Amino acid sequence: MSEIRLYVTASERDAERILAILSEVFGEEDYVVGTTEVDEKRDLWEASVYLMADEEDEVRRRVEEGLAQTYPDKDIQREVIPDVDWIAKSLEGLKPVRAGRFLVHGSHDRHKVKVNDVAIEIDAGQAFGTGHHGTTAGCLEMIHSVARSRPVRNALDLGTGSGVLAIGLRKIRNIPILATDIDPVAVEVAKENARRNGVARGLRLVTAPGFHSPAFAEEGPFDLIIANILARPLIKMAPQLAANLAPGGSVILSGILAAQRWKVLAAYNGVKLRHVRTLWRNGWVTIHLQHG
Incomplete structure (x- = not known):
């Protein structure tokens, strides 16, 4: 069809x-x-x-x-x-993307990685997240900032897609990470990307809608939760997300249009998470919140 x-x-x-x-x-x-x-x-x-x-x-x-x-x-x-495989076709001419120290690139651009880059290799696939979208790049930049400024012992990447965010965090912090997605195809793509980037150990990938999996109780609560989804589901899941966050933990949210920012902030203020910083990229925002 x-x-x-x-x-x-x-x-x-x-x-x-x-x-x-x-x-x-x-x-x-x-x-x-x-x-x-x-x-x-x-x-x-x-x-x-x-x-x-x-x-x-x-x-x-x-x-x-x-x-x-x-x-x-x-x-x-x-x-x-x-x-046509539009994902592959659209990525053929895309250049590597820088976000903080991260460089997200395809296999054909490995030669462009510099000595101090944290390189994440993601080729065209069946899952969202190549670093070229403002939400993904914004999350990577915020991950680098948060991981550098505060201790993180374990993390959750909710709605992992290609796995790019979990892979990026695992490359700069040797901590256990749970990455979940509602789409089993995305989870398999993310597993392959994790292997390709040499971070499969310590990164657990699970198919799970929302917070409906025993993996959350087994791996949490989390010092850092990353959720690059959409504004409406982020608002709905605010209580569950807060319940899985460790005391003093941080949250990075994206997939949020600038006009939706205040609704998201109101939902998370309601579960006692305070706003720390907002990054703006191409009409989208990435928000850092903290517990307590």
């Missing part, structure tokens, strides 16, 4: 707002939403949602309802996605 992209063309500012609306509409559901620049000179961007062809009528209706109040006149356009 073919895949469909429904998209709206707008300025960068409006595209970010439309992306926030789409993120709210589809929440924790298994739809990919995103923005893409199509014409820099004319400030044209596309805000998109990806779906299977048999879902088109329902998804289009929900997009129309979501945009009705703020963007009632926006034309929702349609594109049929060819049967």
Whole structure:
């Protein structure tokens, strides 16, 4: 069955707002939403949602309802996605990404690693997280800052995707790390990436939706919890996340649009986690909070 992209063309500012609306509409559901620049000179961007062809009528209706109040006149356009490995294709020309001391690169760019770099090798795969998205790069930068400034004895990477964040932390701190994802394919990809980066020992990878696994009780509570997901599930899981955090522990949250920052902070202030710092990257934020 073919895949469909429904998209709206707008300025960068409006595209970010439309992306926030789409993120709210589809929440924790298994739809990919995103923005893409199509014409820099004319400030044209596309805000998109990806779906299977048999879902088109329902998804289009929900997009129309979501945009009705703020963007009632926006034309929702349609594109049929060819049967191509777009993850691999889109990464072919991407350059290595620096985030603090971390350098995330593909196998074809190993020669670009410098002496003091903490290199993380991630090739195109079936899981989210190559370092090129503002949320992933922001998390890596924040991980380096937090790990350098306070003791961390164990950690949790919730929604690990490609495993890039857990791998990065394991490379700078020789501590036990639990990394989980709701998608079993992502977990297998992350295991292979951990082996490739030489950090498989001490890194436990588990398929688990939310906090529903005995692994959390077995490995926790955690001095550091990293969750690069989306704003709505982060808000919902705030009490459970706080319950798995060790006294004095730190939390790094991302997958949050700038406009959603205050809602996330309010949810975590409600479970006694205080704001320490926010990093801003390309319309997305990464937030560091601390217990106590």
